[in-house]
Amino acid sequence: MFDKLKHLLVFGGSAIALYLGAQFIATWGLVAGTPPPIHAATLDGTLLDIPNREGRPSVIYFWASWCHVCKAMQSSIRSLAQDTPLVSVALLSGDETEVREYVKREGFDVPVVLDQDGAIGRNYGLRGVPAVFVLGPDGTIRFSTIGYTSELGLRLRVWLAGL
Structure with missing residues (x-):
């Protein structure tokens, strides 16, 4: 025994x-500390100004339409986005029409910013997707991860970022 x-x-x-x-x-x-700014409009036209400092944790999620691991995380990301400020960045996933079609087909109804040339991803130091950055209430990066992360793992990081 x-x-x-x-x-x-x-x-x-x-x-x-x-x-x-x-x-x-x-x-x-x-990247660590203060995230590089993302001043862009989402596919639905909402203007973003990241980092936002709205006094609660938030999430930046980088993904790609060709990434099977990203697809496996989509339900967790959708669930998290229901109660956590979240923006997703479509990295090297085509033009606006292609990304809109993908989002509609997959039912991926979260705010999406296009990163057609990978510039936003490079500013964040990305070498792969999926990647998640959890920001604390002050807008600084508290956690970052690359690869599959469960919903429980995401929620735990968001909770810890709020402490």
């Missing part, structure tokens, strides 16, 4: 260490 518990703890600890190491490498070079 003790040996099984010992093996389980070693395996679990190794898995956690591997995950944290991978996240450290993946997020290396991402």
